[in-house]
Amino acid sequence: MLAKVISGAVLGVDAYLVEVEVDLSAGLPGFTTVGLPDNAVKESKDRVRAALKNSGYPYPAKRITVNLAPADVRKEGSAFDLPVAMGLLAASGMVPADDLGKYLFLGELSLDGRLKPVRGVLPIALAARDNDLAGLIVPRENGREASLVEGLTVLVAEQLPEVV
Numbered sequence: 001m002l003a004k005v006i007s008g009a010v011l012g013v014d015a016y017l018v019e020v021e022v023d024l025s026a027g028l029p030g031f032t033t034v035g036l037p038d039n040a041v042k043e044s045k046d047r048v049r050a051a052l053k054n055s056g057y058p059y060p061a062k063r064i065t066v067n068l069a070p071a072d073v074r075k076e077g078s079a080f081d082l083p084v085a086m087g088l089l090a091a092s093g094m095v096p097a098d099d100l101g102k103y104l105f106l107g108e109l110s111l112d113g114r115l116k117p118v119r120g121v122l123p124i125a126l127a128a129r130d131n132d133l134a135g136l137i138v139p140r141e142n143g144r145e146a147s148l149v150e151g152l153t154v155l156v157a158e159q160l161p162e163v164v
Helices: 043-054 081-091 098-102 119-129 138-145
Strands: 001-009 016-027 030-036 063-069 103-105 137-138 153-157
Touching: 001 081, 001 119, 016 119, 030 043, 030 137, 043 081, 043 137, 063 081, 081 098, 098 103, 098 138, 098 153, 103 119, 119 137, 119 138, 137 138
Parallel strands: 001 103, 030 063, 103 137, 137 153
Antiparallel strands: 001 016, 016 063
């Protein structure tokens, strides 16, 4: 099963959208991230697994492949934790995948499922608005910064279950 979630990243002072594709397939359980991830992005698999389990959601015992597109631009930081978690839940059929493409997801996950603030929210919020997304879902601590962008719905959450 394949799910797509929209996120964003900062390159210098500009932001761009990142499509987070999560594929679950048969085979030995494993987790692979492709699309030029740095170490913090690669470590996301451990934060996401713990956050899902500690929030009461099952972690799929399948082969998991996460693609961060565009693949030719280096991805940095922990802000992809939330979109990866939502992609896993959608690919598992636990959340409807249809509405995920309307919102941009951004946030680091704590091992207990809390959302931690990330940097670069303002330019990413501008990119979300400029790409006609319905809204942005961010950690509560980033809500004020994101709400500076007019014409964009900003939803905030403190825990992964609130986002689900």
